[in-house]
Amino acid sequence: MKRKTRRHGNAETRRSPRVSAPPCLRVLFVALFVASSAIQFAPSSRAQTRQRPGAHSTVSRENFTAADRRLVEKAIGATCTERVRDPLGSMPIDEMQARPSLPVNNPDAVAGARRAERLLPTTRTLVINAILQLAKEYDLYGSGNDRARITAATQRVDAVKRIKPDVDARDNASVILREPRTIEFGTIFLAGLRSDEAMISVLAHELTHIASGQPDSLRPLFRAIGRRAAVRTGLRIQGQRAEELACDLVGVMAARQFINQNPGWEPLPRRVARAFEHNCVDDDESDEDHLSPRNTIRALLALDVSVAGEVLSEAVGVIARPADTRVDIVSSSFLRFN
Numbered sequence: 555m556k557r558k559t560r561r562h563g564n565a566e567t568r569r570s571p572r573v574s575a576p577p578c579l580r581v582l583f584v585a586l587f588v589a590s591s592a593i594q595f596a597p598s599s600r601a602q603t604r605q606r607p608g609a610h611s612t613v614s615r616e617n618f619t620a621a622d623r624r625l626v627e628k629a630i631g632a633t634c635t636e637r638v639r640d641p642l643g644s645m646p647i648d649e650m651q652a653r654p655s656l657p658v659n660n661p662d663a664v665a666g667a668r669r670a671e672r673l674l675p676t677t678r679t680l681v682i683n684a685i686l687q688l689a690k691e692y693d694l695y696g697s698g699n700d701r702a703r704i705t706a707a708t709q710r711v712d713a714v715k716r717i718k719p720d721v722d723a724r725d726n727a728s729v730i731l732r733e734p735r736t737i738e739f740g741t742i743f744l745a746g747l748r749s750d751e752a753m754i755s756v757l758a759h760e761l762t763h764i765a766s767g768q769p770d771s772l773r774p775l776f777r778a779i780g781r782r783a784a785v786r787t788g789l790r791i792q793g794q795r796a797e798e799l800a801c802d803l804v805g806v807m808a809a810r811q812f813i814n815q816n817p818g819w820e821p822l823p824r825r826v827a828r829a830f831e832h833n834c835v836d837d838d839e840s841d842e843d844h845l846s847p848r849n850t851i852r853a854l855l856a857l858d859v860s861v862a863g864e865v866l867s868e869a870v871g872v873i874a875r876p877a878d879t880r881v882d883i884v885s886s887s888f889l890r891f892n
């Protein structure tokens with residue numbers, strides 16, 4: 555398969571949202587959020603996580619109990635219920651696919667494009683934070699080579715400046731790796747993502763493809779994330795599927811950081827669900843490069859059970875985050891380029 559673009563859906567390209575398997579959002583907050591909220595909802599893993607907030611033990615990370623699995627399954631249903639209730643709920647991608655093309659000047663597409671442009675700078679920073687966090691969490695930040703690879707990846711993220719609406723891309727978003735400064739966004743997709751959280755999640759997915767870029771710098775991280783998700787779900791998650799899942803994971807992480815930084819009165823479960831609810835499809839098909847949309851939700855929640863806990867919580871407003879969540883990661887000099 556070609557590497558020049560990354561799009562979800564089209565066989566010819568490589569990533570982004572796509573047809574049966576959505577765009578891309580997935581996260582991992584392991585160190586920070588497992589240490590905080592995950593614990594509250596997954597008692598079985600609590601002691602372990604609490605002992606070692608922010609720690610990087612493979613043992614604790616691989617621990618995924620039967621109770622966690624039940625929590626994840628329950629949260630999948632809650633996510634899709636919340637989507638229906640939410641006035642800003644995302645359109646499921648199978649519904650997007652069934653729609654006729656939208657012209658660039660369609661008001662909903664225009665609103666989506668403006669939203670994407672407004673959120674792109676913020677999302678770049680959130681993605682850089684998330685990639686650094688994941689690299690540390692998966693022990694891929696220890697050597698000089700590791701750090702150089704991650705730094706190059708985050709610099710590529712920082713160079714993305716443009717959103718390009720495209721009628722023919724329909725319900726896809728994509729990036730071209732040889733020209734990695736633009737995210738192409740189908741107008742149906744722009745119109746179907748009605749919240750900042752959903753938009754950030756998809757933008758972050760695309761930015762993560764760009765981060766890995768032509769050198770495939772993040773491949774070790776993608777593989778590690780895919781392996782962990784496969785162990786926890788029993789799903790086959792290798793190759794491109796691992797990359798797509800990892801991009802979705804960064805999307806969820808970015809959306810959660812955004813929620814933390816922008817508290818409000820909307821219910822927390824509603825805001826968190828927006829990061830992946832476009833996967834709430836009736837037509838749940840997979841393909842070689844993507845898990846099915848509902849299995850995508852399953853794998854994301856299995857990777858970070860704290861997200862499942864948040865979707866099932868009664869919370870309003872902000873996540874009770876550890877004070878150092880953002881600063882801890884951002885204080886790194888690796889964020890300073892140019």
Ligand SMILES: [Zn+2]
Pocket residue numbers: 560561562568569570571577578759763798801
């Ligand atoms: Zn993708």
